[in-house]
Amino acid sequence: MDGVNATDRRRVFDLSTARVRDLNQFLHHELPGSGVEQVEVQHPGGRHAIAVGINHPVNVEVKGHGGYYLAGMNKLASVTVHGNVGWGVAENMMSGTVRVKGFASESAGATGHGGTLIIEGDASLRCGISMKGIDIVVGGDIGNYSAFMAQAGHLLVCGDAGHALGDSLYEAVIYVRGRIKSLGADAQEEEMTDADRAKVAELLARAGFGYQPSEFKRVASAKKLYHWNADANQEY
C-alpha cells in the first residue's frame, strides 16, 4: 500500500499496488490534521477518479497518466499531473489549482465553480462546458463545442479553438490567441478592453505562459438567447 519513502509531511501512494479508494479515503479522512503537505501518486496507470473530492489544502503530484475525473470536485488542493488525463479533469472544481502537464481529453473543467485549471497541452471537445466561475488556461488548442453554455469564469486558449466555440454562452468570457474555426449560437467576438488585457495578463502569469495580452481576442455572449422572443426564429 502506501508508505514508500513516507515522511511526516509527505505520503506516497503507489497505485500499482494500492487502490484508488485507499488514496481517496486518505485524502478525505486521514489527511486533515495529519500534517501531510505533499502526496505523491505513483503509477496512476490511467485509473479513474484519482484524487477526487479533496477538501483540504495539500499538494498532490500524479506521476503519470490519469483517467476520467481526475481531481473532480476539488476544493483547496493543488494537483499536478505529470502526464495526460481522460474526460472531465477537475470537473465541478470549487477552488484550488489543477495543472495538467500533458493533454486533456473531453469536458476538461466541466461545470467548475472556482479555482484554476491549467492544461499545458491541448484540450479536447467541450472544454469548459457549463463552467460556473472556474478559470481555465489551455496552452495548446481546444476542441469543438468548448465553453458550451458556459455561465461564468474565463477560458483562455493560447492555441486555436474548434467549431461552435461558446455556443449558448451566458456570462463566461473566452480569450483566444489563435484561430477560431467557428462561433456557436449567440457567441460573438468583442473588442478587448483594458480590463480584458489585465485579466489575460493575470491568467497568463498564473499559468506561467509567456504570451502577450495583445495577441488575444475576446469572445462573449451576444445575450440574444437570454429571453424567449415570439418573433425570433427557433434555431438555437
Add this chain to the structure above:
Amino acid sequence: MNKPVEPRQPVDHLRRPSQEESWGYDRKVIDYIQNAAAHGLYEIRGLGAKRHVPHFDDLVFLAGSASRYPLEGYREKCHTKTVLGTRYAKKPIELDIPITFAGMSFGSLSARVKEALGRAATELGTSTTTGDGGMTREERESSKTLVYQCLPSRYGFNPDDLRKADAIEVVIGQGAKPGGGGMLLGQKVNPRVAGMRTLPQGIDQRSACRHPDWTGPDDLAIKIEELREITDWEKPIYVKIGATRTYNDVKLAVHSGADVVVVDGMQGGTAATQTVFIEHVGIPTLAALRQAVDALEEMDMRGKVQLIVSGGIRTGADVAKALAMGADAVSIGQGALFAMGCNNDTYFQDGKHWDAREDYARIGTAPGFCHHCHTGKCPVGITTQDEMLELRLDPMVGARHLKNYFKTMNMELTTVARACGKSNVHHLEREDLVALTIEAAAMARVPLAGTQWIPGVNGF
C-alpha cells in the same frame, strides 16, 4: 273521422346554428393553431400530460376469498418498511413507507414549499429530493432523508452538499420531457435562484438536456464510480430515467452500477416545458413499469437493485398497483402540490381562508384547470418566487396537508394489501392484478379481467 290539417312549415335546418364540431380540428386544435399564428412560439406550461392514457385505474385487484384468505384490516399488521440502495452503498436508505417525494427544484417551488416537503417527509419517515437548482438550507434542515440530484445543468451542485446528502440521484431524464432539459422562465429567476444557479437575474433559463461530462452508459459507470469515491461509497446512487425505451435504459442503468433505478412515466409533472413534450414524448407509467420490471428480472436484479416508479401516482390504489407490478417504492410530485393547495380556489394565510379566484383569472385560468407554474404567479403561493405570493403557503400548514395525504395513501395501500392476504406491502404481486381494458392488459401484461388472456403473451 280525422280532419285534414294544413301542412306545417318544415323546420329550416339551415338557419339553426351548426353544432357539428370537427374531430380533427376541434376547438382545442383551432385554439392551438391560432395561438401559434399569433405568437410564433410554442406553448410552455407546467404539470403533466392531460390526455387520457392507459393507467393504474385500468387495473383492479383480486383480493382474498375462498381460494386464499385476507388479513384483518385493523388487527393484523401490514408492514410498509422500505429499504433502498442495498447493492453497493454502505448506508442504504431506510424508509417507513414506500411513498417518497419526487425531485422538484427550488426555483420551480418556493423555499417555503421545499421546507414543507422536508418537514412532511421527516414526520412520515420518508425521503424528499432536491431538484434542478441545488440544495437549499431550508430543505436540508427540515429533511431527515434527502436525495440530492445530479442533473445535466449541475446548477448549484457542489461537493459540500453532496457530502450532506443521504443519497444521490443521477438524473438522465424526466417523464414529462424525456430528452429535454429544464426551463425556468425569467419571472422565477429572482436574486436567490439566480445566485444558486450562477445565472443573471430574470433570464429565461434553459437547462442542458445531456450531462456535460459523460455520454453513454460506459461513461456513466465511471461517473458513478467518481461520485462513490467522493462520498466514500456510503450513499446509495439512484439513476432516474424518463420513460421511453425503458427496458433498455433500465438494463443500462443497472450495468452502470446504479443502486436504485427511478422510472418516471409520461404523466409525470414539470414546472415548465413545451406542451408538445408533455403530451407527445414518452410512454405511460404503466407500460414503463412493466418494462423496467422485465429488465430487472431478466438480469436477476429484482430486490438487488430497487425500483422506484413515478409519473401520475395519485392514490393509495395507484401505489398498491405499482408495488404489485414490481416497484419497490413510488415517488410523488404533482399529488404533493395538489395536497398543499395547488388548484384550490382559496389559500390560507394569517389564520384565514382567502379567495384566490381573481388571481387565477388574472393569469388566464381558473381553479381546477391551472397549469401556470411556469409563470411564477401561482395564486396559492406554491410554484412562485414572488415574495408576497410565497407567503400564501405556510410551511407548517403545507406539511400537515402533505402528511395527511401520504398517510391516507399509506392506509389505502395497507387496506388493499391486507385484503390480498399480505402482511407486507412488498408481498403484493402481479398475480393479484387483472386489467379492465385490452390496452392495459397488453401494457401491464396481466390478464384481462375474467379471462386468462394477456395480449401478446399467451397465443395471440
